[in-house]
Amino acid sequence: MAPVTGPSRRTFLAAGSLAAAGAAVPLLSSCSTSPATKDTAAANARAKLPVYAPVTVVRPDLPGTAAGAMPGYFSYPRHPKQAFATPPLAGIGEVSIIYPTYSAVPPQQGDNAFWQQLDKGAGAKLNITLATGGDYPTKFQTLIAGGDLPDIAGFPVPTPDQPQVMEKLFADLGPYLSGDAAKEYPYLANIPTESWKTAVANGTIYAVPQPRALPSNPLFLRADIIRQVGANPEPKSYQEFLQLMKDVTDARKSRWACADVWGMVTHLQMMLGVPNTWDSTGGKFTSFWLSEGTKQALGMVRDMVKQGLFHPDSASATAQFTPLRDYFASGRTVMTSDGYAAWDIFGKEIGYDKVTALVEPKYDGGGDAKHYAGTGSQGLTVIRKGLGEKKTKALLNFLNWLCAPIGTAEHLQRKFGVEGVDYTWKDGLPTPTARGARELVDVQYITDAPTILGPGPKAEVTTQHTWHVRISENLIANPAVGRYSDTNSRKGAQLKKITDDAQLDIAFGRQPLSHWDDVMRQWRSAGGDRMSAEYAESAS
Incomplete structure (x- = not known):
């Protein structure tokens, strides 16, 4: 499902520039500069990207293409099945998260039934801090400078001393995601290869991308x-x-x-x-x-x-x-x-x-x-270093849970909440209620399943799909x-x-x-x- 309120290409550029604007905050002044020599094309070419293992829970009405066009859906599955037998964070207790949002900031956890249901589905209390997209790079740098890092964080690109910051503060995810190892997290392996390229630094994988389609602004x-x-x-x-x-x-x-x-x-x-x-x-x-x-x-x-x-x-x-x-x-x-x-x-x-x-x-x-062509991802999400293998793998499984695609109960829950409270069905589509729209915690900006066209009426989805297919055949990469x-x-x-x-x-x-x-x-x-x-x- 294409993001409803995502920023335009101009906003992406501005966000990157804001990271530079906050560069006066000292990041890793005492850090060794050795990672700079590791972050080379030769080193990164040896990094094994996650195997791409596409998952289709519900067959699309219009197929995606290898060139980058998104699949299209005319309706939303009314009775999707659970993809996870147990919540991904069961036994963890609490998880701290910070990320940028381009949606309205929702009510706080204690006054937000949508958020509480999200906690229940994840199997832990999600202590989420949100910052508007334009403010986020400076907020992120302040966190780094103060050493007050959450378990999961959106990582602004570019960030000063980026290779060094990655190596010193955030977990090397290569052992868990490189090559076939990613199959342990099937919905992360469902993210196309192009989207992972921005997640590599110092010859390994340091982040999970927020996948987006390759065609840039129409x-x-x-x-x-x-x-x-x-x-x-x-x-x-x-x-x-x-x-x-x-x-x-x-x-x-x-x-x-x-x-x-x-x-x-x-x-x-x-x-x-x-x-x-x-x-x-x-x-x-x-x-x-x-x-x-x-x-x-x-x-x-x-x-x-x-x-x-x-x-x-x-x-x-x-x-x-x-x-x-x-x-x-x-x-x-x-x-x-x-x-x-x-x-x-x-x-x-x-x-x-x-x-x-x-x-x-x-x-x-x-x-x-x-x-x-765009970058294939809107942003990156990293996991704090030093949490231990058990918690790191649980957090990866949580990100895997956030990537469960259309046709799963997890997708319906995180996008729309609880039927009759947060949404009702209208013309075959889950439609937010006033309460659901107000309380929505838009976690797509942590990570998400690969974007799709629709679900929506046939004529509308077909028109968009036709454009994407045609454009995707003539993409030029940066x-x-x-x-x-x-x-x-x-x-x-x-x-x-x-x-x-x-x-x-x-x-x-x-x-x-x-x-x-x-x-x-x-x-x-x-x-x-x-x-x-x-x-x-x-x-x-």
């Missing part, structure tokens, strides 16, 4: 408005795409094509064949910011703004989350870039028949452009995924602000397009070149 379209004006919803080249933007824009009706500068630049980069974040040709890592295609994309957005195709408040809305969704839902914009889970958010808000997503064409035509750059962890916020500000300055005419060349010199000297070198070193 460019959503208001299909109803496009039909209304008689425009072409499937442009086959950039010129046809630009014509679509012109056709749907009508300032007299307070309607514009787009409001998101950063998102539009990304989709144009795809059309132009710009590498996904980094190009590692010949072992040298070169940022996509330095690509001529990126500069060309900025010039294209600048021209769009001049032609009045962007919402008048785009300069301020681009850096925010809520306004972009509000503009799209209200029809004030016809396009917006967002996480794939937003398809369900928009569909439920304005009607699924009004929402579709673009398959980016190649700039000059001739087929579909390569779409940027070669830096799973690699560590200390400069990125410490200066990521500063470097991101340089490129973010420059894109807006150029798009809205505050600076000429030639300004980008000066910005790139600044970006490189401020840490970009060092980051490139560190990624290359980690790949050697």
Whole structure:
């Protein structure tokens, strides 16, 4: 089930940068630097990832694909069976957990029946501390600096001194999860291989991922408005795409094509064949910011703004989350870039028949452009070092329990709670009550089963599945995924602000397009070149 309120690609980048913003907190100043030499491509290539052993409890209506498309379901199993004979934490007593959430923070344990049922299912008292996604990296670093570590923690990526932090403070999970050993935890082994790549450090496995589908942000379209004006919803080249933007824009009706500068630049980069974040040709890592295609994309957005195709408040809305969704839902914009889970958010808000997503064409035509792949995971979850084998294995089994897929009673319980209290059945789907929605403890941000499409009506799920299958056949990976750059962890916020500000300055005419060349010199000297070198070193 796709996350309902997950952050977009922009939010992921911001979260990583916030980790860098908090780098002033000393982490492991007394720690040996030896792990840095262990965290190399050669060492990590020898790490045995968990065997991928797919589990299908309920056959999907639309199958997933090896390329990364999610399976689709039209209905939810009404009477799922228990997957666990005994609770995973039976005999443990209490477990402390901290992780970031992108959902509303629920009432505390004593006043929360949903939470109490979660404890009962897990077999222990779950002492959970939640922090909003943007605040979490700083909170995590404060915990490390103070030595007050919980049993289970979300691990922000990137974190300064990441390989050293992993080795010194958190359990090496390789002995339990490498290769066939993962079969002891069948629902962890059900997580696709791509999702595990970010969990490796110092030549072993240190974390359990929060799996997500590989396709990154779609460019959503208001299909109803496009039909209304008689425009072409499937442009086959950039010129046809630009014509679509012109056709749907009508300032007299307070309607514009787009409001998101950063998102539009990304989709144009795809059309132009710009590498996904980094190009590692010949072992040298070169940022996509330095690509001529990126500069060309900025010039294209600048021209769009001049032609009045962007919402008048785009300069301020681009850096925010809520306004972009509000503009799209209200029809004030016809396009917006967002996480794939937003398809369900928009569909439920304005009607699924009004929402579709673009398959980016190649700039000059001739087929579909390569779409940027994500990391395969939204985040990492680690287990505190020194708990002993018995408790470490119990905590791994708890994470295994959190990954039980659709078709199990455990999945229904952790997603929806207790029937008649937290949810009722409506049109074949478990639907939260007001109490259930208020008390939900959204544990998907610890870990979860691999995401799926639906369950939902056939037409809606089929439309999304068709897009995912087509996009997945043309994914282009970011070669830096799973690699560590200390400069990125410490200066990521500063470097991101340089490129973010420059894109807006150029798009809205505050600076000429030639300004980008000066910005790139600044970006490189401020840490970009060092980051490139560190990624290359980690790949050697």
